[in-house]
Amino acid sequence: MERLRLIVPVYNDWTSFNILLRELDEVAGTLPVRMLISAIDDGSTQYPEELSNVAQLRNLEAVEIIHLYSNVGHQRAIAIGLATVAEDDDFDAVLVMDADGEDSPQAIGRLLEMAGNRRDFCVVAQRRRRSENLTFRLSYVVYKCAFRLLTGRQIAFGNFSLFSRSYVRRLVRVSDLWNNLPAAVLRSRLPIQALPVDRARRYAGQSKMNLTSLVVHGFSSISVYAETIFVRLLFLTLVLASISGVSITIVLSLRLFFPRFATPGWATTVSFGMVILLVQVLSVTLSSILMLLNSRVQRLIVPLADYKCFVDYRQQILSPVKERFAVLEPTLQPLKERLA
Structure with a gap:
């Protein structure tokens, strides 16, 4: 050199x-x-x-x-x-x-x-x-x-x-x-x-x-791995969807087969809460998919x-x-x- x-x-x-x-x-x-x-x-x-x-x-x-x-x-x-x-x-x-x-x-x-x-x-x-x-x-x-x-x-x-x-x-x-x-x-x-x-x-x-510059710097560096983050988010969505499905099944089972142990209205509240959580996660995942696919057709x-x-x-x-x-x-x- x-x-x-x-x-x-x-x-x-x-x-x-x-x-x-x-x-x-x-x-x-x-x-x-x-x-x-x-x-x-x-x-x-x-x-x-x-x-x-x-x-x-x-x-x-x-x-x-x-x-x-x-x-x-x-x-x-x-x-x-x-x-x-x-x-x-x-x-x-x-x-x-x-x-x-x-x-x-x-x-x-x-x-x-x-x-x-x-x-x-x-x-x-x-x-x-x-x-x-x-x-x-x-x-x-x-x-x-x-x-x-x-x-x-x-x-x-x-x-x-x-x-x-x-x-x-x-x-x-x-x-x-x-x-x-x-x-x-x-x-x-x-x-x-x-x-x-x-x-x-x-x-x-x-x-x-x-602090503001550090946050911007951090997100800039993390954005380089957008595809990796998307895959991890997709797996997280599947996990949360599975948890929501199992939770709703358990709630409905308790409500139908063991009604004496249930408080009135609790099954509906829990079920709707899990459904709302699932919808929000799916919406974020769908938005991420669309933004990622859109960025792939843009000129870098x-x-x-x-x-x-x-x-x-x-x-x-x-x-x-x-x-x-x-x-x-x-x-x-x-x-x-x-x-x-």
Whole structure:
């Protein structure tokens, strides 16, 4: 591996991104790879002046900002970034990380070490310790339990992950990537290697992931397994239908054959209650079937095919080394002629 491309989504958090660039520059000097940074500007409305100091970076190969027309959300910004760089040939692997500092740059070396010299790899950072408040951590536990219950799969990693070039080009052709990167990785059945990593603290500002964002994020990831959830819902419907049928049979039997043990009106109440429960479950199941079948005939968004309509322009704020030398070449030409 020679060139590592970093995908970093940013939304009005350029102060943290500037700190991240300085830390990445320090880390890049200790790693045996050349690092290229692609920041995905997710429709930001604030642009500080600190980015003008990017020329002071010494170890990074290049830094660019991919500006989007509007805010599309964290996960979709990552999908657009992956699709954008997937068409380039100047990388051997891609690392996805957040710009706020919670994904520690010091862990990049460990991720690269786990990838080793393999041609294809998928290394994810498995969260070991989090720095958020207690409410958020409890909500995240509920989200993971709900994901496990509804999909039958365990999700214990986020966006901080490392992919080989071939795996990136496979992911950007998967429509599930548009909703959620971790769930798309699981759904793609890539051979995952997990590295335990502690979540660091933010560089500056407040996290934009609140309880509402977490709920939306959770449903987005769960929606990737819509077909699995439908099958589980169908089995649940059959179980409840069986329970309702048995309960109604027992109630009618008691009412007809053992009337002296029955309270007047109770059989009708229980029977109608079970019938209402059964009708509601069947209605939900039928609605789910219709929505699932309808979604199968709709055109899905494939990141590689659809990302261009979201990209405004690409801004190179730190050119690759070879381009910097190409700029200096005309200035050096007279000196070469005199020396000749």
